[in-house]
Amino acid sequence: MRFVGRLRSLSVWVALLVATSPLAACSSAGSGHAGGGDEGGGGAGGHAEGGAGGQGPTVECEAPPSPEVFEIGTGEACFSRLETGAVIDQMNGPQGGYHVWLALGCTDCPPSLALEYAMLDPVTGEPLPGTFPGSQTFAELVAIGDGFAEAAGIQLGMPGLSWDPENEPPLPEGTKLVLDVRATNQAGELLHEDAIELELGPIVPWDPCDLHPEGDCCSDECI
Numbered sequence: 001m002r003f004v005g006r007l008r009s010l011s012v013w014v015a016l017l018v019a020t021s022p023l024a025a026c027s028s029a030g031s032g033h034a035g036g037g038d039e040g041g042g043g044a045g046g047h048a049e050g051g052a053g054g055q056g057p058t059v060e061c062e063a064p065p066s067p068e069v070f071e072i073g074t075g076e077a078c079f080s081r082l083e084t085g086a087v088i089d090q091m092n093g094p095q096g097g098y099h100v101w102l103a104l105g106c107t108d109c110p111p112s113l114a115l116e117y118a119m120l121d122p123v124t125g126e127p128l129p130g131t132f133p134g135s136q137t138f139a140e141l142v143a144i145g146d147g148f149a150e151a152a153g154i155q156l157g158m159p160g161l162s163w164d165p166e167n168e169p170p171l172p173e174g175t176k177l178v179l180d181v182r183a184t185n186q187a188g189e190l191l192h193e194d195a196i197e198l199e200l201g202p203i204v205p206w207d208p209c210d211l212h213p214e215g216d217c218c219s220d221e222c223i
Contacts, residue, residue, distance in 0.1 A: 059077040059078060059211075061077070061078035061079065061142075061144055061150060061152070062078070062144065062145075063105075063144045063145055063146055063148035063150075064079065064081045064105065064148075067105055067107055067146075067147075067148045068105070068107075069106065069107050069108055069192070070104070070105070070106050070107075070108075070109070070183070070191075070192035070194055071104065071105040071106070071194070072102070072103075072104065072179060072181055072194050072195075072196050073102075073103040073104065073105055073150075073152075074088055074100070074101045074102065074103050075101055075103040075152045075153070076101050076152060076153045076211060077152055077153065077211060078103070078150070078152050079103040079104070079105045079144075079150035079151075079152050080103060081105075082196055082198065084196060084197050085197060085198070085199060086196075086198055086199070087198070087199045087200075087201040088100050088101075088198050088199070088200065088201055089201040089202060089203070089204045090158055090170060090171070090173075090200055090201065090202070090203045090204065091203075091204055091205075091206035092162055092170075092203050092204065092205050092206060093206050093208070094206075094207060094208070096161045096162040096163045096164075097157065097158075097160070097161065097162075098157075098158040098159070098160045098162075098170050098203070099155040099156055099157050099158055099206075100155075100156050100158060100200075101152070101153065101154065101155065101156075102115075102117070102154040102155075102156050102179075102181070103150060103151060103152035103153070103154065104139060104141070104150060104151045104152075104154070104181070104183070105148060105149070105150050106141060106148075106149050106150075106183075106192070107147045107148055107149070108191075109141055109149060109183065109191060109192070110141075110185050110186075110191075111140060111141050111142075111149075112138070112139070112140055112141070112185075112186065113138070113139045113141065113151070113183045113184065113185065113191070114136065114137075114138060114183070114184045114185075114186075115136065115137050115138065115139055115154070115181060115182065115183055115184075116134055116135070116136050116181070116182045116184070117135055117136075117137070117156060117179065117180060117181045117182070118131075118132075118133035118134065118135065118179075118180045119131045119156070119177050119178070119179055119180075120133070120177065120178040120179075120180060121176075121177070121178075122176050122177065122178045122197050123176075125178075128171065128175070128177055129159065129171070130158070130159025130160070130171070131158070131159060135156075135157070137154055137155075137156075139151035139154055139183075156179075158170065158171060159171060170203060171200055172200070173200055173201060173202050173203070174199060174200065175199070175200040176197065176198075176199055176200075177197070177198055177199075177200065178195050178196070178197050178198075179195065179196055179198055180193070180194075180195040181193065181194055181195070
């Protein structure tokens with residue numbers, strides 16, 4: 001079983017490398033230094049928007065106090081620590097999709113990670129409606145200092161389309177969820193797994209041009 005799992009993880013790395021190629025001409029960055037999802041969200045089961053844009057302004061990030069070996073956080077530009085039961089906003093992008101921001105902090109991780117995540121009902125342990133377990137994305141970590149590295153601006157696609165709320169409604173504010181994240185290296189080896197119980201907050205409009213005004217889609221030259 002471990003051999004099969006490793007082959008699956010290696011295939012995930014190949015697929016992620018292909019998926020993160022600059023195929024979309026009109027896309028916007030979610031972070032100055034982290035891998036985010038392209039059109040369709042950070043993983044399967046969502047309608048979020050993102051992708052690679054310009055380099056953007058330099059954002060100075062700081063390590064949290066007493067960092068843990070591996071932490072699940074949030075934040076578009078920098079890692080922000082989450083406590084159990086924290087409220088996390090749903091971002092509504094310009095194409096009508098929804099996502100939440102995932103950020104990671106780590107003291108012993110390699111620079112590149114493959115991430116597999118699931119959004120689960122804390123009572124039943126089943127996936128939340130409109131989400132799928134095993135959704136995958138990719139993260140590049142940046143060293144901040146004192147042995148701490150982070151990846152921010154990772155989009156986790158959520159269900160819903162703002163222009164079709166009758167057929168594709170977002171999850172309601174107040175929804176409880178358990179976010180489970182598994183991190184593997186390029187060899188497919190599991191490095192860390194962590195989970196945190198959260199609550200969905202209000203829907204917040206998100207404009208990628210706020211952080212990256214120099215992006216291709218932030219001017220009349222967007223094709």
